[in-house]
Amino acid sequence: MVLNEQAIGVFDSGVGGLSVLSHIHARLPDERLLYLADSAFMPYGCKSALVVKDRCLDIAAFFAEQQCKALVVACNTATAVAIHHLRARYNFPIVGMEPAVKPAVAHSRNGVVGILATHGTLGSGKFQRLKQRFAADAQLIVQACPGLVELIERGDLDSAVMGSMLQSFLQPLIQQRIDTLVLGCTHYPFVAPLIREIVGEHVSIVDSGDAIACELQRQLQQRQLLATGRALTDHASIKTDAVAFWCSGEARETAALMSRLWGGLISPNKLSF
Numbered sequence: 001m002v003l004n005e006q007a008i009g010v011f012d013s014g015v016g017g018l019s020v021l022s023h024i025h026a027r028l029p030d031e032r033l034l035y036l037a038d039s040a041f042m043p044y045g046c047k048s049a050l051v052v053k054d055r056c057l058d059i060a061a062f063f064a065e066q067q068c069k070a071l072v073v074a075c076n077t078a079t080a081v082a083i084h085h086l087r088a089r090y091n092f093p094i095v096g097m098e099p100a101v102k103p104a105v106a107h108s109r110n111g112v113v114g115i116l117a118t119h120g121t122l123g124s125g126k127f128q129r130l131k132q133r134f135a136a137d138a139q140l141i142v143q144a145c146p147g148l149v150e151l152i153e154r155g156d157l158d159s160a161v162m163g164s165m166l167q168s169f170l171q172p173l174i175q176q177r178i179d180t181l182v183l184g185c186t187h188y189p190f191v192a193p194l195i196r197e198i199v200g201e202h203v204s205i206v207d208s209g210d211a212i213a214c215e216l217q218r219q220l221q222q223r224q225l226l227a228t229g230r231a232l233t234d235h236a237s238i239k240t241d242a243v244a245f246w247c248s249g250e251a252r253e254t255a256a257l258m259s260r261l262w263g264g265l266i267s268p269n270k271l272s273f
């Protein structure tokens with residue numbers, strides 16, 4: 001198969017990256033996508049940078065074996081600690097996530113911006129540099145969200161437990177009068193409706209999903225790597241044909257949640273690391 005028709009690898013610690021995958025699929029419907037939910041190793045956010053980096057190198061090796069033409073790290077935590085190691089090892093384009101600090105600060109009217117993310121992301125040097133570069137004149141209020149990813153991975157998107165967990169993370173930000181809120185973890189868009197209820201209509205909620213899909217498109221264009229769509233057989237059922245799903249954890253459990261969040265029946269292949 002010619003390089004343009006090879007797949008793009010996309011991964012996250014679990015189902016969170018599906019919130020990015022849907023933007024990629026919408027923007028680049030002719031591309032074949034391989035999605036890996038590393039659910040056996042989830043969550044990344046409370047593990048050491050070294051451990052997450054090694055895991056990401058193993059995952060990138062899997063995508064390289066599949067002869068992927070590009071890789072999307074659909075995880076803020078993994079990007080923060082591993083992307084430079086991945087880029088040092090592989091020549092294909094590697095696109096990563098970062099909390100949308102720059103657009104949020106540009107958009108904010110009162111300059112008070114809240115950021116929800118994992119400990120791993122907030123504690124990284126990459127995030128410190130992002131803050132210094134784009135938020136020098138803003139008041140950035142960061143909030144780690146321990147336990148939130150695990151709850152989302154259990155499929156709990158709107159229970160009372162989820163509601164009170166989100167309240168506890170958001171109340172300090174509301175008290176400091178944020179007018180813009182960054183979802184700095186790819187899992188969090190799946191609880192955006194509940195976040196919206198808590199913060200109210202006057203707070204803008206920003207995430208990076210579409211910006212990353214745009215950046216991927218730009219890099220593929222620049223390297224003349226865009227697919228022609230010839231590798232996809234049936235355009236009528238493109239959503240399942242175009243994407244192959246893998247998971248490292250219990251496939252049956254992950255399948256139910258992935259299907260719910262993706263909006264189509266998914267039977268992920270099991271990958272053993």
Ligand code: DGL
Pocket residue numbers: 012013014016017042043044045046074075076077078118121149184185186187
């Ligand atoms: N979805 C990932 C992110 O964007 C992290 C989730 C985790 O802690 O595993 O940071």
